[in-house]
Amino acid sequence: MRPDWIAVDWGTSALRVWAMDRAGGVLASAHSDDGMGRLTPEAFEPALLRLIGPWLSDTPIKVIACGMVGARQGWSEAPYRALPCPPLGTALHRVTARDPRLDIRIIAGLSQAAPPDVMRGEETQIAGFLTQNPGFEGTLCLPGTHAKWVRLSADRIERFRTTMTGEIFALLSNASVLRHSVGPGWVPEAFTAAVIEAHDHPAALTTELFALRAAGLLHGADPAATRSRLSGLLIGAELAATADFWRKSPPVLIGAPTLSRHYAQALAALGTVAQLTDGADLTLAGLRAAHAHVTETETP
Amino acid sequence: MRPDWIAVDWGTSALRVWAMDRAGGVLASAHSDDGMGRLTPEAFEPALLRLIGPWLSDTPIKVIACGMVGARQGWSEAPYRALPCPPLGTALHRVTARDPRLDIRIIAGLSQAAPPDVMRGEETQIAGFLTQNPGFEGTLCLPGTHAKWVRLSADRIERFRTTMTGEIFALLSNASVLRHSVGPGWVPEAFTAAVIEAHDHPAALTTELFALRAAGLLHGADPAATRSRLSGLLIGAELAATADFWRKSPPVLIGAPTLSRHYAQALAALGTVAQLTDGADLTLAGLRAAHAHVTETETP
Numbered sequence: 001m002r003p004d005w006i007a008v009d010w011g012t013s014a015l016r017v018w019a020m021d022r023a024g025g026v027l028a029s030a031h032s033d034d035g036m037g038r039l040t041p042e043a044f045e046p047a048l049l050r051l052i053g054p055w056l057s058d059t060p061i062k063v064i065a066c067g068m069v070g071a072r073q074g075w076s077e078a079p080y081r082a083l084p085c086p087p088l089g090t091a092l093h094r095v096t097a098r099d100p101r102l103d104i105r106i107i108a109g110l111s112q113a114a115p116p117d118v119m120r121g122e123e124t125q126i127a128g129f130l131t132q133n134p135g136f137e138g139t140l141c142l143p144g145t146h147a148k149w150v151r152l153s154a155d156r157i158e159r160f161r162t163t164m165t166g167e168i169f170a171l172l173s174n175a176s177v178l179r180h181s182v183g184p185g186w187v188p189e190a191f192t193a194a195v196i197e198a199h200d201h202p203a204a205l206t207t208e209l210f211a212l213r214a215a216g217l218l219h220g221a222d223p224a225a226t227r228s229r230l231s232g233l234l235i236g237a238e239l240a241a242t243a244d245f246w247r248k249s250p251p252v253l254i255g256a257p258t259l260s261r262h263y264a265q266a267l268a269a270l271g272t273v274a275q276l277t278d279g280a281d282l283t284l285a286g287l288r289a290a291h292a293h294v295t296e297t298e299t300p
Numbered sequence: 301m302r303p304d305w306i307a308v309d310w311g312t313s314a315l316r317v318w319a320m321d322r323a324g325g326v327l328a329s330a331h332s333d334d335g336m337g338r339l340t341p342e343a344f345e346p347a348l349l350r351l352i353g354p355w356l357s358d359t360p361i362k363v364i365a366c367g368m369v370g371a372r373q374g375w376s377e378a379p380y381r382a383l384p385c386p387p388l389g390t391a392l393h394r395v396t397a398r399d400p401r402l403d404i405r406i407i408a409g410l411s412q413a414a415p416p417d418v419m420r421g422e423e424t425q426i427a428g429f430l431t432q433n434p435g436f437e438g439t440l441c442l443p444g445t446h447a448k449w450v451r452l453s454a455d456r457i458e459r460f461r462t463t464m465t466g467e468i469f470a471l472l473s474n475a476s477v478l479r480h481s482v483g484p485g486w487v488p489e490a491f492t493a494a495v496i497e498a499h500d501h502p503a504a505l506t507t508e509l510f511a512l513r514a515a516g517l518l519h520g521a522d523p524a525a526t527r528s529r530l531s532g533l534l535i536g537a538e539l540a541a542t543a544d545f546w547r548k549s550p551p552v553l554i555g556a557p558t559l560s561r562h563y564a565q566a567l568a569a570l571g572t573v574a575q576l577t578d579g580a581d582l583t584l585a586g587l588r589a590a591h592a593h594v595t596e597t598e599t600p
Binding site: 072164211 | 372412413416461464465468472475502504507509510511514515517540542
């Protein structure tokens with residue numbers, strides 16, 4: 001097996017690689033938990049070689065990477081491109097590797113000056129979405145640790161906002177006093193009631209959080225219902241903050257299936273029907289688009 | 301030295317004890333970090349004896365304790381007293397110690413059925429406040445890890461709400477992605493601007509949090525100003541949620557001086573002048589009141 005190029009999705013907590021043929025097909029794939037968060041700059045190249053070493057021959061090969069690998073704390077900083085702009089730029093950020101067989105290019109993240117905001121990795125998913133939905137006009141929502149709400153028009157990203165809903169949910173349910181009251185399981189009714197409550201009265205969020213703990217102590221509240229309510233309060237508050245993205249333009253949700261379904265249920269409770277798209281394939285589609293562009297512009 | 305009784309403030313993270321004379325004066329004091337959070341039920345008595353052992357003689361001595369020592373995860377659960385009620389009940393919760401010299405009584409916490417809420421320890425501070433301000437009618441605010449907003453009338457607690465502002469501030473500034481953007485120091489203008497913003501638009505909190513990180517990355521925002529803004533956003537949201545406590549009744553703030561001053565500045569930015577009281581002495585004043593009550597009712 002001799003791949004034509006290698007696609008890399010390098011996030012904070014995971015590294016995924018694909019060996020690609022000339023037609024854009026996948027010959028092989030591999031992954032590890034060598035995410036940016038646990039690597040010093042010197043450790044990136046060895047971490048990559050551990051996965052793609054078996055695919056290399058004597059001649060150089062293009063490696064197209066996206067995600068936190070290009071952050072200031074990553075392998076090599078790929079400066080942000082400023083909005084409004086298409087999700088992919090005309091040039092990628094080159095990294096000089098010690099191994100001469102590696103011709104590495106990193107896809108830059110995007111920045112918005114005001115309100116200040118940044119993304120790294122999602123621009124590649126959005127580029128992948130656009131290859132499948134050319135000319136799309138409207139709103140994308142990419143739920144996750146840091147959820148992104150994105151406004152697209154004429155194949156350009158016009159504006160976006162990030163919420164920390166996923167990270168705050170994890171901190172509150174694992175590291176705060178609420179950890180004693182939440183448990184596994186899902187109660188849809190508790191979730192949607194909390195979504196509506198927090199959306200309609202976002203100021204109440206701060207008092208309703210400790211009430212989850214008190215309800216556990218006083219009324220023996222079901223830990224699954226408590227977890228669902230915590231999620232609903234946070235997502236409801238997020239939807240109140242991002243209403244200008246989705247109220248007039250039902251969003252397309254791009255992300256992990258379970259989380260995307262929860263967002264769709266939350267939006268449905270507020271009268272909006274969202275469309276769901278699995279995000280897993282979109283990153284690879286975006287990496288393909290970036291590779292095609294590089295190949296095209298660099299062909300003499 | 302032979303104390304008449306011993307006062308104990310036993311919270312989640314600290315244990316403080318005072319040797320008291322018959323007139324309520326302090327003969328000696330001691331403290332350790334043997335808080336409830338690190339003790340199994342069997343470890344409470346040895347932890348207490350390590351501090352008060354030198355003060356004991358052969359005859360039993362009354363030990364009056366407040367705080368999380370009476371929680372379900374504490375030494376022995378002192379069931380909550382339900383609102384509305386005075387901060388101290390007519391009977392304390394007795395704990396049987398292995399050491400026959402210890403006659404231990406725990407002050408019960410308070411509960412509110414709807415909206416669900418609980419307190420343990422603050423009721424003793426409030427009792428102490430009332431001994432110094434008999435007949436007080438109005439609102440108390442006790443900032444901290446879990447801030448309490450309390451409505452008092454006719455020496456009774458009518459209602460209260462808890463916010464997790466202090467705990468969320470600690471989690472976000474130490475354990476979230478924002479830890480890269482916050483640093484020591486205080487910028488009052490950044491704090492008050494954020495208070496007003498979050499109070500007036502509580503829905504925006506969720507997007508403004510990640511903007512702190514983005515402003516650090518894009519604009520090199522001052523880490524002290526970022527920390528002040530994070531605090532201001534959270535306290536502003538808390539003040540929006542608790543407006544029914546303070547809008548018509550300027551609160552008395554009871555707590556650590558620096559944090560209380562920040563709350564006073566936040567309230568001032570919203571047009572309300574709060575009064576400040578150092579909380580350190582109020583717990584002991586409340587323990588004195590509980591001891592006096594026990595002594596009085598148990599005297600034949």
